[in-house]
Amino acid sequence: MSEAIKLFQYNTLGALMAGLYGGTLTVGELLEHGDLGLGTLDSIDGELIVLDGKAYQAKGSEGKVEVVEVAANEKVPYAAVVPHQAEVIFRQRFEMTDKELEERIESYYDGVNLFRSIKIKGHFKHMHVRMIPKSAPDTKFAEVATHQPEYEADNISGTIVGIWTPEMFHGVSVAGYHLHFISDDLSFGGHVMDFIIDNGIVEVGPVDQLDQRFPVQDRQYLFAKFNVDEMREDITKAE
Amino acid sequence: MSEAIKLFQYNTLGALMAGLYGGTLTVGELLEHGDLGLGTLDSIDGELIVLDGKAYQAKGSEGKVEVVEVAANEKVPYAAVVPHQAEVIFRQRFEMTDKELEERIESYYDGVNLFRSIKIKGHFKHMHVRMIPKSAPDTKFAEVATHQPEYEADNISGTIVGIWTPEMFHGVSVAGYHLHFISDDLSFGGHVMDFIIDNGIVEVGPVDQLDQRFPVQDRQYLFAKFNVDEMREDITKAE
Numbered sequence: 001m002s003e004a005i006k007l008f009q010y011n012t013l014g015a016l017m018a019g020l021y022g023g024t025l026t027v028g029e030l031l032e033h034g035d036l037g038l039g040t041l042d043s044i045d046g047e048l049i050v051l052d053g054k055a056y057q058a059k060g061s062e063g064k065v066e067v068v069e070v071a072a073n074e075k076v077p078y079a080a081v082v083p084h085q086a087e088v089i090f091r092q093r094f095e096m097t098d099k100e101l102e103e104r105i106e107s108y109y110d111g112v113n114l115f116r117s118i119k120i121k122g123h124f125k126h127m128h129v130r131m132i133p134k135s136a137p138d139t140k141f142a143e144v145a146t147h148q149p150e151y152e153a154d155n156i157s158g159t160i161v162g163i164w165t166p167e168m169f170h171g172v173s174v175a176g177y178h179l180h181f182i183s184d185d186l187s188f189g190g191h192v193m194d195f196i197i198d199n200g201i202v203e204v205g206p207v208d209q210l211d212q213r214f215p216v217q218d219r220q221y222l223f224a225k226f227n228v229d230e231m232r233e234d235i236t237k238a239e
Numbered sequence: 240m241s242e243a244i245k246l247f248q249y250n251t252l253g254a255l256m257a258g259l260y261g262g263t264l265t266v267g268e269l270l271e272h273g274d275l276g277l278g279t280l281d282s283i284d285g286e287l288i289v290l291d292g293k294a295y296q297a298k299g300s301e302g303k304v305e306v307v308e309v310a311a312n313e314k315v316p317y318a319a320v321v322p323h324q325a326e327v328i329f330r331q332r333f334e335m336t337d338k339e340l341e342e343r344i345e346s347y348y349d350g351v352n353l354f355r356s357i358k359i360k361g362h363f364k365h366m367h368v369r370m371i372p373k374s375a376p377d378t379k380f381a382e383v384a385t386h387q388p389e390y391e392a393d394n395i396s397g398t399i400v401g402i403w404t405p406e407m408f409h410g411v412s413v414a415g416y417h418l419h420f421i422s423d424d425l426s427f428g429g430h431v432m433d434f435i436i437d438n439g440i441v442e443v444g445p446v447d448q449l450d451q452r453f454p455v456q457d458r459q460y461l462f463a464k465f466n467v468d469e470m471r472e473d474i475t476k477a478e
Binding site: 168214 | 251253254349350351352353406407408409410411445447448449450451452453455458460461462463464465467470
């Protein structure tokens with residue numbers, strides 16, 4: 001077997017959902033562990049997109065989407081990255097909805113009990129994203145999620161990046177697809193809600209191990225009281 | 240901060256519960272990742288105890304407990320080990336039940352959102368353990384668990400080793416305490432059900448990261464269908 005591929009997850013989606021929004025890991029450190037992935041920024045200020053080893057922030061302001069590169073010293077409260085290596089590559093030659101494409105992707109999996117990295121570079125007839133709005137700590141994510149601005153774009157070229165999580169890890173991460181989008185011209189991006197792809201190249205990468213980190217020096221994390229059942233439901237609702 | 244301490248978990252308790260009992264990791268490899276921990280053996284043949292860098296198997300046969308050292312080439316389907324470093328050490332000077340001692344241990348935690356390693360060396364007025372009986376693959380663990388032989392010993396010296404898991408990771412591991420016992424004279428051991436301690440030294444170790452491995456080359460694991468809700472319930476019942 002070639003070198004083991006580690007999914008690096010900083011903090012858990014569950015902790016984020018519970019309102020722990022303060023950034024505690026620098027983007028510079030994050031990028032040492034992978035070149036593809038996603039997350040959010042300090043104060044959940046928009047969506048983090050990691051593509052080809054660079055980190056971008058997509059955020060909405062006054063009805064417009066803005067995408068900027070993120071400096072190495074900015075901090076994230078939650079992120080997941082992987083040194084992406086395509087194991088299966090296929091060309092999507094005709095129009096499909098996100099659900100159809102996701103089913104096609106899953107048909108190439110060896111079972112459903114390992115994490116996977118996902119990269120879809122192509123042209124999209126339609127792309128529908130949402131953006132977490134910068135929020136005060138302790139506001140529950142499920143609360144925040146009910147009024148997240150959504151944005152749509154037609155006929156746009158770009159890349160979807162993300163992680164597919166086995167159901168057993170729901171709570172730690174979100175079961176199934178967690179995908180973010182960034183357009184080629186850096187004018188549009190966010191957390192993917194749904195889309196229609198015209199055509200593109202889909203890469204599915206293997207994940208052999210989970211390297212799960214915790215904000216061990218964040219006392220707010222250490223002493224947070226999580227209602228785990230509620231947390232799992234919130235993730236299902238919000239993601 | 241000193242070097243990060245990683246909990247190495249091979250496979251998940253959930254997968255074990257679902258009946259994947261075939262060993263796929265050698266004990267030699269396991270011991271490279273930690274000197275304290277627990278697990279089970281190929282065909283869930285008894286209980287694995289890792290203490291001071293050595294691996295032992297406790298199993299019941301014809302109403303008697305047998306404890307033997309495990310050879311480096313034997314294989315395990317599930318195990319969790321950590322390079323244990325005591326962070327909090329306390330002397331338990333008077334008699335306590337397991338529940339009372341567990342509460343005392345938790346009073347020393349910095350919050351409940353990190354894993355921890357546990358080591359309790361002492362003299363026990365009473366020790367009640369159970370042993371998984373060697374089982375055919377695919378027999379559900381919850382099924383196996385209903386007829387696990389139990390054993391009791393009085394006035395016995397030995398060590399409890401184990402892991403404490405945050406609730407968010409229930410399913411991946413078992414929330415709360417997962418403890419195995421081994422007597423000083425290697426005559427008794429198993430999966431801890433309950434006990435009364437006379438006196439002893441309790442060590443609680445920090446865990447900064449989870450290094451989660453999967454049996455990536457085990458096709459049975461890859462294609463297993465898990466009912467995750469049922470799995471979480473089974474773990475609660477069985478552990």
